[in-house]
Amino acid sequence: MDLRNEPPADSGTSSERQAAGHGFAPTAWRKHPIFTTRPWPASRVWRRAAAYHRARRRAARPFRALLGGGGARRRLLRHLRRSAWSLVPLEVRAVVDAAAVTRQEWALLSMVAGSPGGMELATSVPLLAGALAARAHLGCALPRPIRSVAALLRPPDGMARWRGISASLGFDGSRAFVDVLRRAAPGQRFSLQDLRALRRLWQDPTGRERLRHLPLIAPQAIRLLHAARLRGGVGQVHPELLAAAAGAGPWSGIATRFDATLQAWRSLYPQRPLPAWRTPEQLESAMLELADSLGQRTHLALPYWWHEDEIPF
Numbered sequence: 573m574d575l576r577n578e579p580p581a582d583s584g585t586s587s588e589r590q591a592a593g594h595g596f597a598p599t600a601w602r603k604h605p606i607f608t609t610r611p612w613p614a615s616r617v618w619r620r621a622a623a624y625h626r627a628r629r630r631a632a633r634p635f636r637a638l639l640g641g642g643g644a645r646r647r648l649l650r651h652l653r654r655s656a657w658s659l660v661p662l663e664v665r666a667v668v669d670a671a672a673v674t675r676q677e678w679a680l681l682s683m684v685a686g687s688p689g690g691m692e693l694a695t696s697v698p699l700l701a702g703a704l705a706a707r708a709h710l711g712c713a714l715p716r717p718i719r720s721v722a723a724l725l726r727p728p729d730g731m732a733r734w735r736g737i738s739a740s741l742g743f744d745g746s747r748a749f750v751d752v753l754r755r756a757a758p759g760q761r762f763s764l765q766d767l768r769a770l771r772r773l774w775q776d777p778t779g780r781e782r783l784r785h786l787p788l789i790a791p792q793a794i795r796l797l798h799a800a801r802l803r804g805g806v807g808q809v810h811p812e813l814l815a816a817a818a819g820a821g822p823w824s825g826i827a828t829r830f831d832a833t834l835q836a837w838r839s840l841y842p843q844r845p846l847p848a849w850r851t852p853e854q855l856e857s858a859m860l861e862l863a864d865s866l867g868q869r870t871h872l873a874l875p876y877w878w879h880e881d882e883i884p885f
Contacts, residue, residue: 610659611656611657611659611660611678611681611685612659612660612661612664612681612685613685614685614686660681664681664684664691667684667691667694667695667698668680668681668684668694670694670698670758670759671694671698671699671701671702672702672705672761673702673703673705673706673761673762673763673764673767674761674762674763674764676702676705676706676709676764679705679706680694680701680702680705680706682705683701683704683705683721683725684701686722687721687722687725688725689724689725689726689727689729689733690725692729693725693729693734693737696729696734696754697734697750697753697754698756698758699753699754699756699762699789700734700737700738700750700753702762703741703743703767704721704724704737704741706764706767707741709764710741710742710764710767710768710771711742712740712741712742714740720740724736724737724740731747731750734750734753735747735750738750738753742771743770743771743774744774748784749774751784752774752783752784752786752789753789755786755787755788755789756789756790757788757789757790757791757818760790760791760821760822761791761822762791762794763791766791766794766795769794769795769797769798770783770789770794772798772801773794773797773798773801773806776801776806778805778806778807779797779801779806782797782806782809782811782814783797785811786814786815786818787815787818788818788819789818790817790818790819790820790822791822792817792818792820792821792822792824792826792827793814793817793818795827795828796809796813796814796817796826796827796830797809797814798827799827799828799830799831799834800830800834803831803834803835803838804834804838808834808846809830810848810849810850812850812851813826813830813849813850813851813852813855816851816852817852820852824852826852826855829852829855829856829859830849830855832859833849833855833858833859833862834846836859836862836863836866837858837862839866840862840865840866
């Protein structure tokens with residue numbers, strides 16, 4: 573049965589019908605829900621009618637047999653997700669994939685589909701568009717969210733509107749912060765934790781200066797600065813190492829290695845100044861030396877990745 577072109581059902585609670593009309597998935601899921609999604613051009617989610625529920629109960633056993641075990645269930649869900657995503661035009665898919673925050677793709681797609689200003693924002697400042705779509709997870713729940721987002725995306729386009737959106741999300745509404753958001757690295761997916769760390773780093777004077785002079789804003793650079801801020805100050809990160817982290821890939825692990833190396837140095841040499849690690853190679857060499865020293869001076873069980881033949885990079 574092809575469910576893509578059928579109209580929304582009239583059954584369900586008022587909140588479910590309202591969610592179907594505005595393109596947002598309901599938050600209260602049934603024990604055995606069956607939802608129909610229409611991702612484009614009007615992103616909608618609705619629950620099936622009562623007649624379809626009766627048909628589902630008659631076909632419950634074959635449906636469970638189709639799902640099978642855990643692996644088969646995951647494969648089927650991936651197939652259904654790809655099938656729904658294939659209904660979206662390629663140019664829209666590219667914009668959403670470049671701007672969405674991790675696991676917030678549907679929210680951004682709904683925002684882009686519901687307002688022409690959403691597409692303009694996702695094209696001009698992708699990271700700001702992803703943050704606006706994930707606003708509820710950033711502690712910035714807006715009153716009457718659908719109308720509030722529509723008002724924020726109302727023309728005219730440009731810096732004034734971007735600054736207003738940034739301020740409404742709890743970020744700094746200055747031109748300098750919007751310029752930092754516009755330098756987000758293309759092709760790298762930011763997480764909700766990265767956005768929260770970026771907000772805290774901008775409140776630190778040293779972190780603000782490092783971000784303003786960074787040519788490219790990448791998740792690894794934000795995580796590196798955030799780890800240094802938690803361990804004593806952003807000033808401990810050398811600008812060359814920060815630039816290397818910004819240019820490295822999302823799985824380079826520079827931030828994790830810096831955090832582990834800094835923690836080991838503070839444990840072994842609490843009175844000595846921190847060396848200026850300029851490159852990832854120097855950081856890796858220092859990490860191996862500290863691992864040897866830490867193993868000789870203590871009887872603690874070291875993590876597996878401290879051993880030279882098992883370091884995961």
